[in-house]
Amino acid sequence: MEIQENNQNHLCDFIQLNEEWILKYFTLEETDKKLASNPSKIIDDHGYIFSLIQNKKVLGVCALFNEGNGVFELARMAVSPPHQGKGYGKALMEACLYKSQAVNAKRVYLVSNTKLKSAIALYKKYGFVTIQTGQHPVYSRANIVMELKNT
Numbered sequence: 775m776e777i778q779e780n781n782q783n784h785l786c787d788f789i790q791l792n793e794e795w796i797l798k799y800f801t802l803e804e805t806d807k808k809l810a811s812n813p814s815k816i817i818d819d820h821g822y823i824f825s826l827i828q829n830k831k832v833l834g835v836c837a838l839f840n841e842g843n844g845v846f847e848l849a850r851m852a853v854s855p856p857h858q859g860k861g862y863g864k865a866l867m868e869a870c871l872y873k874s875q876a877v878n879a880k881r882v883y884l885v886s887n888t889k890l891k892s893a894i895a896l897y898k899k900y901g902f903v904t905i906q907t908g909q910h911p912v913y914s915r916a917n918i919v920m921e922l923k924n925t
Contacts (some may be wrong), residue, residue: 775828775862777869785813785826791852798855799890800915819914821846825870826853826862836866838873844880851893863893867900871922872884882922887915889917894918 780783788809788904796802804862810816820839826834834853848870853862874882884902886893902920910916 775825775865777865778825778827779869780817780823780875781825782814782817784823784832784835787825788823788835788837788850789813791832791835791854792850793850794855796825796915803913803915805912822870822873824866826866826874828857834862834866836870838870838879838882844878846874846877846882848874848882848884863896867896867923871900874922875886884920885910885913885916886918886920888918 784878791801793806802904808907809824813823816837816839822838824836824838824914825832834851834857836851839849840846848867851863851866855864871882883905884897886897887893888907897920901923903923904918905921906919908916
């Protein structure tokens, strides 16, 4: 297993894995469609896309969206369903957090939904704390915002 950063060849996998999990629990929103039409915008905006590769296949992805002024959103973490529960989410989380430290991020936050219990547990394990609950202004599927302590 290896994790690659900003590999343009994996952008289609990034979108496919994200749409797969979103459609399992929710519906695609306008923001999702806009990102799907230009996923390289994340990289162009000085953000990062991480691809977890095994046997030349992308099994998991995650991103750090650069919002400027040292603020990053950890977003779009997805692992292919047959490969869930194998620690790949943990590996992606660690890659994102390592990168956020390397670029001296001042703040790292994420937006999620409390019904994604295993994801919320993973975020808490890595030090994310709830800073807001309730309907999110951008994503209708989101009802929790979490931030990494001591960033």
